[in-house]
Amino acid sequence: xxxxxxxxxxxxxxxxxxVLLRCNYSSSVPPYLFWYVQxxxxxxxxxxxxTSAATLVKGINGFEAEFKxxxxxxxxxxxxxxxxxxxxxxxxxxxxxxxxxxSKIIFGSxxxxxxxx
Amino acid sequence: xxxxxxxxxxxxKTRGQQVTLRCSPKSGHDTVSWYQQALGQGPQFIFQYYxxxxxxxxxxxxxxxxxxxxxxxxxxNVNALLLGDSALYLCASRRQDLEQYFGPGTxxxxx
Numbered sequence: 001x002x003x004x005x006x007x008x009x010x011x012x013x014x015x016x017x018x019v020l021l022r023c024n025y026s027s028s029v030p031p032y033l034f035w036y037v038q039x040x041x042x043x044x045x046x047x048x049x050x051t052s053a054a055t056l057v058k059g060i061n062g063f064e065a066e067f068k069x070x071x072x073x074x075x076x077x078x079x080x081x082x083x084x085x086x087x088x089x090x091x092x093x094x095x096x097x098x099x100x101x102x103s104k105i106i107f108g109s110x111x112x113x114x115x116x117x
Numbered sequence: 118x119x120x121x122x123x124x125x126x127x128x129x130k131t132r133g134q135q136v137t138l139r140c141s142p143k144s145g146h147d148t149v150s151w152y153q154q155a156l157g158q159g160p161q162f163i164f165q166y167y168x169x170x171x172x173x174x175x176x177x178x179x180x181x182x183x184x185x186x187x188x189x190x191x192x193x194n195v196n197a198l199l200l201g202d203s204a205l206y207l208c209a210s211r212r213q214d215l216e217q218y219f220g221p222g223t224x225x226x227x228x
Contacts, residue, residue, distance in 0.1 A: 043207055043219040090159050104173055107159035
């Protein structure tokens with residue numbers, strides 16, 4: 001079974017500081033991993049994805065994440081926070097059924113990122 | 118290129134009523150998934166449609182049903198609405214890989 005745990009429902013950092021959002025996953029098959037961002041009253045936007053290529057994945061807006069199989073983690077980082085980064089962030093694990101086109105993405109409960117001036 | 122579109126943006130229904138939400142996938146996408154996002158929570162998978170058939174379903178009751186049309190657009194129907202059905206309903210579309218593109222959602226309020 002697949003599942004995602006996001007550590008910390010709310011993270012607050014100062015503008016210019018390092019952003020670190022934690023995500024651990026559980027998957028019985030090689031996982032596809034995603035980070036999505038959601039701004040208030042909007043849908044989800046893909047930040048980055050891991051699909052078994054490079055373990056360090058670079059995304060949009062200066063974010064990156066590292067896949068660590070031994071730790072079953074996929075933490076999201078950004079070296080320097082900007083006020084516009086304030087949003088809800090969701091880690092997700094996806095998989096595709098082996099002999100069909102069916103697929104599913106399972107989301108974590110989200111981490112709200114606040115940026116202090 | 119239009120992304121995923123959903124209608125309506127907001128709607129208010131009364132307990133016991135029925136509701137239909139609509140989704141048009143991103144151009145070139147043939148698979149549509151629906152998610153329910155309650156306030157303060159992550160999206161929960163409802164079901165997925167491909168080739169006009171439901172391919173996979175999450176842990177939702179039969180009150181939740183759907184349809185996919187030949188042009189790949191989709192509808193989500195919810196019968197006998199409960200207060201707990203109040204949520205943001207998200208539609209997502211994809212092609213071959215697992216990367217899903219999400220629409221802006223429909224905010225459903227049940228009173």
